[in-house]
Amino acid sequence: MKLERSIAEFARARNVIAGGVNSPVRALGSVGLSPIFMKSGAGAMLYDVDGHEYLDYLMSWGALLLGHAHPAVTRAIVNAASRGTSFGTPTESESQLAELIVSMMPSIERIRFVSSGTEATLSAVRLARGYTGRSKIVKFAGCYHGHGDSFLIAAGSGALTAGVPDSPGVTEGVAEDTIVLPFNDLVAVEEAFATNAGSIAALIVEPYPGNMGLILPRPGYLLELRELCTQHGAVLIFDEVMTGFRVARGGAQAREGVRPDLTTLGKVIGGGLPVAAFGGRAEIMAQLAPDGPVYQAGTLSGNPVAMAAGIATLGVVAADHTLYERLEALALRLTAGLKTSFERHGFPSFVNCAGGMFSIFLTRDEVGDLRGAQATDRSLFAKYFGAMLERGVYFAPSPFESNFLCAAHTPAEIDRTVAATDSALAALLATDERPLRAMHLSGGASEP
Numbered sequence: 001m002k003l004e005r006s007i008a009e010f011a012r013a014r015n016v017i018a019g020g021v022n023s024p025v026r027a028l029g030s031v032g033l034s035p036i037f038m039k040s041g042a043g044a045m046l047y048d049v050d051g052h053e054y055l056d057y058l059m060s061w062g063a064l065l066l067g068h069a070h071p072a073v074t075r076a077i078v079n080a081a082s083r084g085t086s087f088g089t090p091t092e093s094e095s096q097l098a099e100l101i102v103s104m105m106p107s108i109e110r111i112r113f114v115s116s117g118t119e120a121t122l123s124a125v126r127l128a129r130g131y132t133g134r135s136k137i138v139k140f141a142g143c144y145h146g147h148g149d150s151f152l153i154a155a156g157s158g159a160l161t162a163g164v165p166d167s168p169g170v171t172e173g174v175a176e177d178t179i180v181l182p183f184n185d186l187v188a189v190e191e192a193f194a195t196n197a198g199s200i201a202a203l204i205v206e207p208y209p210g211n212m213g214l215i216l217p218r219p220g221y222l223l224e225l226r227e228l229c230t231q232h233g234a235v236l237i238f239d240e241v242m243t244g245f246r247v248a249r250g251g252a253q254a255r256e257g258v259r260p261d262l263t264t265l266g267k268v269i270g271g272g273l274p275v276a277a278f279g280g281r282a283e284i285m286a287q288l289a290p291d292g293p294v295y296q297a298g299t300l301s302g303n304p305v306a307m308a309a310g311i312a313t314l315g316v317v318a319a320d321h322t323l324y325e326r327l328e329a330l331a332l333r334l335t336a337g338l339k340t341s342f343e344r345h346g347f348p349s350f351v352n353c354a355g356g357m358f359s360i361f362l363t364r365d366e367v368g369d370l371r372g373a374q375a376t377d378r379s380l381f382a383k384y385f386g387a388m389l390e391r392g393v394y395f396a397p398s399p400f401e402s403n404f405l406c407a408a409h410t411p412a413e414i415d416r417t418v419a420a421t422d423s424a425l426a427a428l429l430a431t432d433e434r435p436l437r438a439m440h441l442s443g444g445a446s447e448p
C-alpha cells in the first residue's frame with residue numbers, strides 16, 4: 001500500500017507542529033504506523049491524499065453521527081457562515097440548540113455551551129466544587145474526561161489512596177484531590193465515600209465508558225452510583241461527551257433510566273464542529289456567573305456556525321425515530337460477524353455495542369473494567385488494523401478506542417467489513433503463523 005504523500009506530509013508537519021499532530025492519538029503510534037492524511041469524506045467513506053478510499057468506523061472519534069458532509073449539515077454551516085462567523089453577543093441559534101438538547105435529555109434543565117469536551121468536564125467539576133464547597137472528585141480508571149489536570153491521574157494507584165499524576169505538569173496537589181477507582185466495582189465507591197466523608201464534591205463517570213474500548217455497566221451499577229451520590233451529597237456527573245446522542249437519543253442516561261445532576265456533552269452535538277456543553281439541575285447551574293459566583297466563560301462559546309451544525313444534526317435526530325435502532329442493528333450485525341470471524345481463525349474475542357458504537361477486545365475473558373480491557377492482544381490488534389487498512393477499512397487506531405457507525409453505513413458495507421476481516425486474518429495466519437499462534441496459545445497480551 002503506497003502512502004508516500006501521507007508520509008511526506010507527516011514529515012512536513014513534524015517541522016512545525018509538535019509531534020506532527022494536533023492530538024496525540026492521530027499519530028497512529030499505538031498501531032506502529034505513520035498517520036494517514038485525509039483529503040475528504042462523504043457519508044461513510046474517507047479519502048486520503050494518496051488516492052485510497054476507506055470505509056470509516058472512526059467517524060471523527062464519534063463526532064459524526066450522520067456521516068461526512070451530510071447535505072443538511074453542510075448547508076446549515078454554509079448559510080450560517082455567510083451571515084458572519086462570530087459576534088460576541090448572544091444569538092437565537094444558541095437557544096435553538098439548547099432547546100433541542102433539553103427536549104431530548106430531560107435531566108438537563110439549564111445548559112451552557114463550550115468548545116471542547118475538555119472544557120465541559122473541567123467546568124462541570126469546578127461548578128460541582130463551587131456548589132458543594134468540597135474539593136475531592138471520584139473518577140474511574142480508564143474513563144477519559146479530556147485533558148484537564150484533575151483527570152490525568154494514573155489508574156494504577158490503590159483504590160482508596162490519592163492518585164498519582166499521569167502526565168508531567170500535573171501537580172501532586174491536584175492529584176491528591178482525585179480519587180481513582182475501578183469501574184463496575186460498587187464496594188470501592190462505598191469505601192471511598194466512607195473514607196472521605198464530607199469531602200467528595202463530585203463523582204464523574206462515563207456511564208458507558210468508551211475510552212478504553214466500549215465497556216458496559218453491570219445491571220444496576222449506575223443506579224447505585226446515583227443513590228450513593230445522593231446519600232453523601234456529592235454531585236453525580238455523567239460524562240456523555242461520547243455517548244450523548246450516540247447510544248440513544250437521550251444518551252446512556254435514557255437507556256439506563258438514571259438521572260445525573262450534571263451531564264457533559266460534545267462530539268455529536270456539534271455535527272463535526274467544535275461544540276460541547278455541560279448542563280443539569282437548574283439549582284446547580286444557577287451557581288454559574290453571571291447569576292452566581294462560579295466563573296466560566298468562552299470567547300467562541302455558542303459560536304453561530306457551530307450552533308448551526310449542531311441544530312442541523314440534532315434536527316435529524318429529533319425527526320428520525322428509528323435512527324438508533326438502525327445503528328444498533330448494524331452494530332450487532334458487525335460485532336457478531338467480527339466475533340465469528342476471529343473465532344473461526346482461532347482468536348478469542350469479546351465484543352460490546354450500544355447504539356452507534358462498538359468495540360472488539362481480542363481477549364478470551366469478559367471485559368468490565370480497565371484491567372479486563374488491558375488483556376486485549378495489542379500486537380494482534382496492530383496487525384489486524386494494518387491489514388484492514390489495506391482492505392479499505394479504517395477502524396479506530398487503537399485497541400482502547402471505540403468504533404462508530406453513522407447514519408450512512410449500510411448492511412452491505414457491514415458484510416464487506418466482515419469479509420475483509422476473514423481475508424485479513426487468513427492472510428495474517430499465512431504470513432505470520434508462528435508468532436500469532438504462539439500469542440494465541442499463551443493467551444496473554446503481548447507488547448507491540
Ligand SMILES: *Cc1c(COP(=O)(O)O)cnc(C)c1O
Nearest residue numbers: 116117118144145146239241242
Ligand atoms: C472526547 C471525550 C472528552 C474530551 O473531549 P474533547 O472535545 O476532545 O476535549 C471528554 N470526555 C469523553 C467521555 C470523551 O469521549
